[in-house]
Amino acid sequence: MEFNEYQTAANRTLYGNEQVLTNCALGLASESGQVVDLIKAYTFKGQKLEKDQLIHEMGDVLWYLSQIAEWADIPFDEIAKENIETLNKRYPNGYQSEN
Template identity: 50%
Template sequence: MNGALGLGGEAGEVQDYIKKVLFHGHKLDKEKLKEELGDVLWYIGYLAYIQGMTLEEIAIANIEKLLLRYPNGFNFKDSIMRRDTELMNIR
């Protein structure tokens, strides 16, 4: 639970920082963004570790999912007509 809540909190900090840059006139500080993204990455790694997964296997599974969903690369049509969802409904 700590990992999931920490991840959500840190992702929210990234969102809040980007909001300030886009809408509040703050100048983008790449080092600040890198720090916040590092916190997100730490929680992802922590959650993966306590579940016995590696970041590599998570990345590979995500790539496989996206290749199924967007076999020709991302496009709006495939985003609306999701092949992976259709294939899961067949099973």
């Protein structure tokens, strides 16, 4: 699935009023925290990393990101493309440890 295709499909489930941006920003923070909690439980508590739950929570993060982009009238593909361009400039040969 392409990013813009995802953004359009996800937008049909957007709800809210003039506070959509605030709701999406708060939701993004909340869902990101849930991803962090899963990783923390795996890393520090020795719990099994539940991939299905991780996929679910990362999907929620993706939804909120896509809807913030939608609100700002930014095609989601543009965000992905810009990020790759930034990474390519920052790491033209890929990431290499300085050790």
